[in-house]
Amino acid sequence: MNNGIEKAPTGIEGFDEITEGGLPRGRPSLVCGSAGCGKTLFATSFLVNGARAGEPGLFVTFEERPPDITANVESLGFALDQLVADGLFQFEHVAFDPTDLEEVGDYDLEGLFLRLELAVEEIGAKRIVLDTIESLFSAFENQAILRAEIRRLFDWLKEKGLTAVITGERGDGSLTRQGLEEYVSDCVVLLDHRVHNQVSTRRLRIVKYRGTAHGTNEYPFLIGHDGFSVLPVSSLGLTHQVFDERISSGIPDLDEMLAGGGFHRGSSILLSGVAGSGKSSMAMCFAAEACRRGEKALYLSFEEAPEQTVRNMRSIGIDLQPCIDTGLLHCVAARPTFYSLEMHLAIILREVARWQPSLVILDPISAFLDSGESLEVQSMLLRVVDYLKTHGITGVFTHLTHEQGQTKTDAGLSSLMDAWLLLLNREINGEFNRELYLLKARGISHSNQVREFVMSEAGINLLAPYLGENGALTGSARRFEEARVRRRETERRANAAALQQQVQQRRRRAEAQIAALRADLEADEAELRRLMGAEEDFQRTASADLAEMAASRRT
Amino acid sequence: MSETDNLETDAAKGIELTLYVAGQTPKSVAAIRNLERLCAESPGLALQVKVIDLKENPRLAREHNIVAIPTLVRKLPAPVQKIIGDLSDTEKVLVHLQLGDAS
Numbered sequence A: 001m002n003n004g005i006e007k008a009p010t011g012i013e014g015f016d017e018i019t020e021g022g023l024p025r026g027r028p029s030l031v032c033g034s035a036g037c038g039k040t041l042f043a044t045s046f047l048v049n050g051a052r053a054g055e056p057g058l059f060v061t062f063e064e065r066p067p068d069i070t071a072n073v074e075s076l077g078f079a080l081d082q083l084v085a086d087g088l089f090q091f092e093h094v095a096f097d098p099t100d101l102e103e104v105g106d107y108d109l110e111g112l113f114l115r116l117e118l119a120v121e122e123i124g125a126k127r128i129v130l131d132t133i134e135s136l137f138s139a140f141e142n143q144a145i146l147r148a149e150i151r152r153l154f155d156w157l158k159e160k161g162l163t164a165v166i167t168g169e170r171g172d173g174s175l176t177r178q179g180l181e182e183y184v185s186d187c188v189v190l191l192d193h194r195v196h197n198q199v200s201t202r203r204l205r206i207v208k209y210r211g212t213a214h215g216t217n218e219y220p221f222l223i224g225h226d227g228f229s230v231l232p233v234s235s236l237g238l239t240h241q242v243f244d245e246r247i248s249s250g251i252p253d254l255d256e257m258l259a260g261g262g263f264h265r266g267s268s269i270l271l272s273g274v275a276g277s278g279k280s281s282m283a284m285c286f287a288a289e290a291c292r293r294g295e296k297a298l299y300l301s302f303e304e305a306p307e308q309t310v311r312n313m314r315s316i317g318i319d320l321q322p323c324i325d326t327g328l329l330h331c332v333a334a335r336p337t338f339y340s341l342e343m344h345l346a347i348i349l350r351e352v353a354r355w356q357p358s359l360v361i362l363d364p365i366s367a368f369l370d371s372g373e374s375l376e377v378q379s380m381l382l383r384v385v386d387y388l389k390t391h392g393i394t395g396v397f398t399h400l401t402h403e404q405g406q407t408k409t410d411a412g413l414s415s416l417m418d419a420w421l422l423l424l425n426r427e428i429n430g431e432f433n434r435e436l437y438l439l440k441a442r443g444i445s446h447s448n449q450v451r452e453f454v455m456s457e458a459g460i461n462l463l464a465p466y467l468g469e470n471g472a473l474t475g476s477a478r479r480f481e482e483a484r485v486r487r488r489e490t491e492r493r494a495n496a497a498a499l500q501q502q503v504q505q506r507r508r509r510a511e512a513q514i515a516a517l518r519a520d521l522e523a524d525e526a527e528l529r530r531l532m533g534a535e536e537d538f539q540r541t542a543s544a545d546l547a548e549m550a551a552s553r554r555t
Numbered sequence B: 001m002s003e004t005d006n007l008e009t010d011a012a013k014g015i016e017l018t019l020y021v022a023g024q025t026p027k028s029v030a031a032i033r034n035l036e037r038l039c040a041e042s043p044g045l046a047l048q049v050k051v052i053d054l055k056e057n058p059r060l061a062r063e064h065n066i067v068a069i070p071t072l073v074r075k076l077p078a079p080v081q082k083i084i085g086d087l088s089d090t091e092k093v094l095v096h097l098q099l100g101d102a103s
Helices: A039-052 A066-074 A080-085 A110-123 A135-139 A143-159 A252-257 A279-292 A306-314 A321-325 A341-355 A365-370 A374-390 A475-554 B026-041 B059-063 B090-096
Strands: A028-033 A057-061 A089-093 A101-103 A127-131 A163-169 A187-196 A199-209 A218-224 A227-230 A268-273 A297-301 A329-333 A359-363 A394-400 A419-428 A431-441 A451-456 A459-463 B015-021 B047-053 B071-076 B081-084
Touching (some): A028 A039, A028 A143, A039 A080, A039 A089, A039 A163, A057 A066, A080 A089, A110 A143, A110 B059, A135 A143, A218 A341, A268 A374, A279 A306, A279 A359, A279 A394, A279 A419, A306 A321, A321 A329, A329 A341, B026 B090
Parallel strands (some): A028 A163, A028 A187, A057 A089, A101 B081, A127 A163, A297 A329, A297 A359, A359 A394
Antiparallel strands (some): A187 A199, B071 B081
């Protein structure tokens, strides 16, 4: 990238990514924002992380007392006392007492400079925070002197090679109330705290960062249990890894529907369906299967408590508790209305980054539609999808539809998804039957059939499609049809047997007739033979008689 | 010029003044000169004046919480009063030190 400017990592999650390395080393940076938006925390994180990395830091506070700051950040795991004891951290409290401070004639802030110099030398500080220098403006009247001195201070910081963070209060129409931005030319970070639909979101924007590439968007940031984290959600491209490896869905029958068995690793799989169509259960099958393979899975639930999910999954013969206990399955539950969209996105991405799962489930993404506008939801989910893909993580998203077989999602997500399973729950003849079909699966030839899917104690099974005369059938209609066909078959067999018998009988009759006729013929022939014999005898007798008669006449 | 108690006073009324300077900068020099002049012009005041050069002992800047240079601090009588600047307007200095009616 840009090697022109050396950078000092802030150690703030995400911030170093969007700035490609951190704040400009050896230069002052301005962090401005309205009250309560996390300026001091940003600055403290910068110092503490620097101190932990071996760069001693000096915290110059003009407002809060050091013990207060120490107490404030203690809950975030920053043990300032220890760092102070180790000589890696020091406070310089520049207090302005309320007593009357009168100005008579010309003065400068050399006292401040001397104090800073002393403190910097004492611990060998490489980093410094001035929080917030604007207090000077309320303490001193002579603005001309003050501005000249502040300019001198910034020059001094640069001269000393200190990586500095200067905080400033947000002003009307300008970044800071006192126009501090005109002194800081290198890096200006704006922190913001906005409330939209009664949900507050903290955002961070890098207004300028001279001499380096940086993300220019507003990034949501989080002040959580573990400090300040910025979520570089927009800095994502389409350069994700592509896998040929297939992973099982945990439902063998479903894997079979895809030529080659299962889905591609790193693909995004959408499960959409109406209420009660088995989306969550199916999604959890993916998770259980991932855990069985020994991979980590992250389950982000926006409607159910993890405990409830675990209980529910037991009813279909899948026990997730061992997966949770062994640390393979991590569940995070948050109501969509609990945070703003950006914050949700931020949390999702942070959890993914921390947990490093190979499979992430978002259940359901439709829950967000109630908390924001669909365009925003879409862009947020797009980022999630992109993020997961970039990291080769398989994403399983469930989506609650209100219309049966709806082939478009409210969030317009369908085109982002690599595979889309449509789950139906159809009422036919007084019963609901669950059906599933693969609407699309990029790069995998797949079955086009609507399969009936049955959830039982033995898990999820897909039944082979029944294609009757009247189309595919499910549930009792299917059973009825099967019985009907069976009956018809028996009937047909019976008919055939009867027909066969008939023919045989007829043949027997015909054969009998033939035998009778043959007997008649034989009788006739016998009679003929008898007649022929009689005729012969007659002829013989007649000739004998004739001869006898002739002989008698001669005598 | 360090911690000089070079200004003669009566030391009776116990007005303690400390002037913080930083080296020989024009402002510091001017402040010392102006304070000397003030003492000279108001002989009735029992002024105890101490000049501290923070350049030589910057630790005192932290301990005494000094930001601006020069700073004149009236430690006694209480309450503490601070005046910053080169003290060019002695009249104003006297008013702010509430020494005007004390004399």
